[in-house]
Amino acid sequence: MKYDIKITKVKESRLPQLDFDNIPFGKVFSDHMFVANYENGAWVNPRIEPFAAFQIHPASMVLHYGQSVFEGMKASKSLHGKPMLLRPDMHAKRLNASGARMCIPEIPEDLFLEAVHTLVDLDKDWIPPKEGSALYIRPYVYATDEFIGVKPSESYTFCIFTGPVGPYYAKPVRLLAEETFVRAVKGGTGEAKAAGNYAASLLPARLAQSKGFDQVMWLDGNEFKYVQEVGTMNIFFVIDGKVVTPATDGAILKGITRYCVMDLLRDKGYTVEERPVTIHEVMEAHAAGTLQEVFGTGTAAVVSVVEAISYQGKVIEIAAAGPESISTLAKAEIDGLRSGRIEDAHNWVVPVDSPALINM
Numbered sequence: 092m093k094y095d096i097k098i099t100k101v102k103e104s105r106l107p108q109l110d111f112d113n114i115p116f117g118k119v120f121s122d123h124m125f126v127a128n129y130e131n132g133a134w135v136n137p138r139i140e141p142f143a144a145f146q147i148h149p150a151s152m153v154l155h156y157g158q159s160v161f162e163g164m165k166a167s168k169s170l171h172g173k174p175m176l177l178r179p180d181m182h183a184k185r186l187n188a189s190g191a192r193m194c195i196p197e198i199p200e201d202l203f204l205e206a207v208h209t210l211v212d213l214d215k216d217w218i219p220p221k222e223g224s225a226l227y228i229r230p231y232v233y234a235t236d237e238f239i240g241v242k243p244s245e246s247y248t249f250c251i252f253t254g255p256v257g258p259y260y261a262k263p264v265r266l267l268a269e270e271t272f273v274r275a276v277k278g279g280t281g282e283a284k285a286a287g288n289y290a291a292s293l294l295p296a297r298l299a300q301s302k303g304f305d306q307v308m309w310l311d312g313n314e315f316k317y318v319q320e321v322g323t324m325n326i327f328f329v330i331d332g333k334v335v336t337p338a339t340d341g342a343i344l345k346g347i348t349r350y351c352v353m354d355l356l357r358d359k360g361y362t363v364e365e366r367p368v369t370i371h372e373v374m375e376a377h378a379a380g381t382l383q384e385v386f387g388t389g390t391a392a393v394v395s396v397v398e399a400i401s402y403q404g405k406v407i408e409i410a411a412a413g414p415e416s417i418s419t420l421a422k423a424e425i426d427g428l429r430s431g432r433i434e435d436a437h438n439w440v441v442p443v444d445s446p447a448l449i450n451m
């Protein structure tokens with residue numbers, strides 16, 4: 092281990108209070124959290140402490156100017172009870188890519204990985220055992236200078252906490268293609284997992300819900316023509332046997348599940364195209380009877396089937412995904428990798444006590 096992470100354990104675990112068969116998403120937090128601070132140009136004092144509230148200064152810059160980025164990842168248990176992570180290096184890289192856009196100093200990738208491994212190892216008993224369940228991991232960084240004025244902060248807190256989540260039985264979602272609000276434009280912050288992006292999405296999402304839709308399907312901000320993504324998911328279309336997903340263009344989050352699903356489906360022999368997709372192409376494919384499936388991918392839901400899309404007042408209904416569907420296959424592949432049931436041909440799954448970690 093390269094970093095001297097000081098560990099202070101809880102006196103008494105809260106784990107006995109957890110009902111593994113009934114875990115509300117996002118509301119249960121494990122015993123410990125990792126914290127490090129950025130001061131005088133360096134990340135210092137990496138430590139694991141009992142999970143607890145922070146004290147925050149009223150002038151803390153993050154509260155005013157939103158300089159904050161985050162990640163969302165999961166640890167699962169293999170069939171043999173071993174904690175495992177899926178492509179943790181990609182999450183480390185994406186956090187830094189998001190941070191670079193927000194003038195947040197880089198976190199050494201090995202510090203990120205050592206922190207995640209050590210924290211998950213300590214709280215591994217919080218990982219729910221059922222396939223599809225997981226320990227959700229939330230790394231994030233925020234600006235802590237006590238200062239009024241717009242400039243990059245000089246101090247930051249990097250925190251990672253975790254919480255168990257049950258199997259996500261996502262019900263099919265109904266999407267509203269958004270023609271008034273935009274999530275991101277090229278040159279904006281859409282490719283960063285920046286806190287403010289999510290704040291900006293709340294009003295359009297609420298308006299879509301008031302019209303009977305679950306989520307917004309974002310279109311590009313220049314022409315309202317190209318499909319971008321959905322809520323906290325990337326989007327895939329199956330058109331005439333081909334799997335198509337919008338190419339990342341600087342305004343779309345580079346979803347890690349998206350990359351996994353593209354590769355896994357290619358392994359299975361499907362043609363997967365990453366290219367601009369217009370909403371008109373989607374509507375026309377539906378009219379022609381060639382729009383076979385629509386689904387979203389993301390760490391939380393893994394794969395979520397889309398059952399309807401509304402555009403310019405016209406709602407198209409997409410046939411239900413059967414057991415033979417591509418979305419069902421994609422979900423089974425990711426869940427199977429996470430549980431070790433499916434062979435990890437790409438070496439994406441990293442056991443938490445990885446020897447690579449010891450050598451870091």
Ligand SMILES: Cc1ncc(COP(=O)(O)O)c(C=O)c1O
Nearest residue numbers: 323324325344346347348389390
């Ligand atoms: C805006 C947005 N798009 C897509 C995704 C899916 O990304 P991933 O598969 O890495 O979870 C997420 C979730 O992180 C997201 O917040």
